[in-house]
Amino acid sequence: MSVNVTSIAREICDRIERQIIEGSLLPDEQIPSERQLAARFGASRAVVREALRELQGRGLIETRHGRGSFVSQMVPEPEEDSRLLRLIAGYPSTLYDLLEVREQLEGQAACLAAERANQRDRYFITKAFEQMNAADPRSNARLDHAFHLAIVEASHNPVLVHVLSSLKNLMLMTVRASVANLNPREAFRQQIARQHQRIYRAVLAGQAKAAKRAAMAHVRFVGESIRQLEAEGHKVIWINPQQTPDHHT
Amino acid sequence: MSVNVTSIAREICDRIERQIIEGSLLPDEQIPSERQLAARFGASRAVVREALRELQGRGLIETRHGRGSFVSQMVPEPEEDSRLLRLIAGYPSTLYDLLEVREQLEGQAACLAAERANQRDRYFITKAFEQMNAADPRSNARLDHAFHLAIVEASHNPVLVHVLSSLKNLMLMTVRASVANLNPREAFRQQIARQHQRIYRAVLAGQAKAAKRAAMAHVRFVGESIRQLEAEGHKVIWINPQQTPDHHT
């Protein structure tokens, strides 16, 4: 019985592919150098190069002489996204629809993240969490979003990552709406900070059910709060995502 | 002006690719050995191997140890579906990830559909439900999917509709997997029929919570059943959405 049908190069290729699909390696992120990969996998550089070549053929990475290899941008469907965006521009109420969906998906993401997050995930979640708290509460929409995204990626569910990243711009709208309308009011701000902390702790503690509850409660709270403000006659601010600004990683 | 950005390996890869596309190299035809190619192109064998690896990544050739490399059999251009989706579709385990997401989204959809469905929605849901039941239980994947879709549309949540329709091909895979593996076993088939009926009745009766419970239970049941079959050593059938077949509406 032959068992090892797979060549070393193919194995390395598949492992890296998996990391890309799962989201452990993000678009535009640099892949370790060939020599490093060779050392890590205990293989020769030639084999690593073949693995990377195959990934190039699959369109997953791009390699530049003297620079390195980088994960390709595989934008799901930009034109669909924009169509939906236009629709929503006309009907702000759609944002509530999105919040409904977010409640489910982020709840699921938090649940899975609590179960599956590895050390790297925990590091990024912690980093995002701390950056978000350190920033000015009135202008941290992007950091707020990054925190939520870090949790989604920690779920290691590629479908979830794909869906939520395809809704990135819409997500940013809801997050911005939350930040712009709720954070300036001290009571809301504190409440939201507590909710974030609850999510953070539950995920890092590996408490799946608690994480799910916290995440769903958080999203629902945002939606209901904004709805309430609107009902009370307050002017609710919806901010369109002009572009994806400042990429100052 | 530097023009030659192309590596030797890439150049060889492209030349062979052109031959395959032009038809100079026919499907199943054997490609000259690496050593021959190296001599012909005046390059080292390592470079030739990298070129062949890239062709493998592009799915144009297949290589067998001790035999040689052969041109793949392939459909002219199986319509560039989202590369990411096709990529994900290559990993059967991803289907479980999708089922996790489906459980949340379809639960939500059923919930909203029960609350919001109007007469027109009810008509379409009923029609889809009856068609599904009337069809051969072993070959009604498309109708099964249509039933679920009708409920999603009745949710009147454009975000939900958008997300689930963007996952159409993947959804079809899970539905097909369910139909192909579960329906032939009478016990499963009856169980699933009951679940469908429960969803149907709850939605039409406007019982939101019950509809949500039923839909989530249904999706979870499918996932767990397939997982169980797999664990018991049964051969589980995953059907790739090569094309969207017979559109004979």
Added chain:
DNA sequence: CCATAAAACTGGTCAGACCAGTGGTGCTTT
């Protein structure tokens, strides 16, 4: 302080060696 040269990266290519499957050729055995 800034421009420039040198060093320390990165990927790209080469040569030659050896291992590991595959299949044919011809000899031995039955």
Added chain:
DNA sequence: AAAGCACCACTGGTCTGACCAGTTTTATGG
């Protein structure tokens, strides 16, 4: 003559170590 077997000439798979060629960082000299 037919079956078996060892051998050999292929095939791809991997390794090593060297060197070339872009890029980025660092140190150096003005």
